[in-house]
Amino acid sequence: MARDGTATRNKILDTxxxxxxxxxxxxxxxxxxxxxxxxTKGSFFHHFDSKAVLAYTLVERYARSDLDLFxxxxxxxxxxxxxxxxxxLLVIGLYKEMMEGLTEPYPGCLFASYLYEANLFDDHTLxxxxxxxxxxxxxxxxMLEQAAEVYPPRADIDCAxxxxxxxxxxxxxxxxxxxxxxxxxxxxxxGLYRDFIELLFQPSPAAN
Numbered sequence: 001m002a003r004d005g006t007a008t009r010n011k012i013l014d015t016x017x018x019x020x021x022x023x024x025x026x027x028x029x030x031x032x033x034x035x036x037x038x039x040t041k042g043s044f045f046h047h048f049d050s051k052a053v054l055a056y057t058l059v060e061r062y063a064r065s066d067l068d069l070f071x072x073x074x075x076x077x078x079x080x081x082x083x084x085x086x087x088x089l090l091v092i093g094l095y096k097e098m099m100e101g102l103t104e105p106y107p108g109c110l111f112a113s114y115l116y117e118a119n120l121f122d123d124h125t126l127x128x129x130x131x132x133x134x135x136x137x138x139x140x141x142x143m144l145e146q147a148a149e150v151y152p153p154r155a156d157i158d159c160a161x162x163x164x165x166x167x168x169x170x171x172x173x174x175x176x177x178x179x180x181x182x183x184x185x186x187x188x189x190x191g192l193y194r195d196f197i198e199l200l201f202q203p204s205p206a207a208n
Contacts, residue, residue: 012048016028016033024113066132070140088140095190099190104183139163151202
């Protein structure tokens with residue numbers, strides 16, 4: 001039976017992602033990549049015309065997986081509650097639960113790794129990151145706006161900025177977790193963000 005090469009392609013992608021998260025894109029040579037992946041240069045160029053094509057394929061795959069995970073967590077939250085605030089808290093809680101299972105520091109975010117070396121990538125590749133961050137802002141910001149309609153926040157806030165705070169908290173926590181070698185740091189930061197959201201939308205004593 002003929003082999004379609006999917007397993008080899010995925011092995012190259014998985015290995016490349018791990019190497020880039022560990023040492024950066026510029027330090028990830030094709031020679032070292034194929035050695036680590038247990039394949040050949042011929043196989044690499046059969047699947048990817050260049051290292052630039054690999055870079056785009058990787059970040060596009062990462063973005064799709066990122067948004068798929070958020071969609072799955074959102075769908076789960078909608079199954080568990082009809083309350084818009086509880087749905088937001090559940091989504092954050094599901095991410096926190098996932099991070100609580102770490103025994104090693106989270107390897108990091110591919111988006112951040114690319115942005116550290118942004119001069120190495122073309123606009124087409126970087127636009128994937130831009131589009132994904134904006135999609136996160138739109139989706140989570142929309143959920144927060146629905147919560148704000150039912151539970152007016154205790155401070156004058158922009159829900160889009162509040163959604164960005166979630167992304168920023170994750171990115172910063174990934175860096176600190178690796179630096180301090182504390183696997184639970186990401187989950188702890190997500191817990192604090194969830195607490196902040198809960199307090200922000202809690203009715204003030206004067207309203208009771």
